[in-house]
Amino acid sequence: MMENIKGIRRLYRKGNGQGTTYRARLNSWSFYELQRQIEYKARWEGVPVSYVAARGTSVNCSICGSRTTKYPNGRRTLHCPRCDISIDRDVNAARNILAKGGVRFTPDGPPEVCTEAMKGNETTTPILRVDGGKVTPG
Known part of the structure; x- marks a missing residue:
C-alpha cells in the first residue's frame, strides 16, 4: 500500500519558505524511480501494490x-x-x-x-527462483 505521490514536487518550489539548498536536495532524487523500484520488487515477490489518496x-x-x-x-x-x-x-x-x-x-x-x-490456508507458495523444480503444471 503506497501513498499517491503525484504532484509532490509542487511542495518544494521557490517561495515555500524553504532554502535553495534544501529544495535542491529534495528535488534531486527521482520520486518515480523509487516508486518504480518498489513496484518491480513487489511484482517479483508476487505482492500487489495499490495506491491511495x-x-x-x-x-x-x-x-x-x-x-x-x-x-x-x-x-x-x-x-x-x-x-x-x-x-x-x-x-x-x-x-x-x-x-x-x-x-x-x-x-x-x-x-x-x-x-x-x-485464515487456515496452510499452503505454501513456491518461490520460482528457489523452488523452480517443485512447481507442477496444472
Whole structure:
C-alpha cells in the first residue's frame, strides 16, 4: 500500500519558505524511480501494490477514527482526546494509509492483514527462483 505521490514536487518550489539548498536536495532524487523500484520488487515477490489518496490521513486517529484538529508539542504529534493517545503524525498517517488498503493495527501489536479467506490456508507458495523444480503444471 503506497501513498499517491503525484504532484509532490509542487511542495518544494521557490517561495515555500524553504532554502535553495534544501529544495535542491529534495528535488534531486527521482520520486518515480523509487516508486518504480518498489513496484518491480513487489511484482517479483508476487505482492500487489495499490495506491491511495493521503488526504486526511494525518488528522484522523488511526485507533478510533475520530478527526482531531489540535497539535500539541509543535505540529508533529497528534493527540486524540477520544482514545487519549499521542502519536507521531507520520506514523498515524502511515497506519491510516494501510487501513485504507485492508491492513489494521492494534495499539500495541504488529499489523494484521484483514483477509478472512486467508485464515487456515496452510499452503505454501513456491518461490520460482528457489523452488523452480517443485512447481507442477496444472
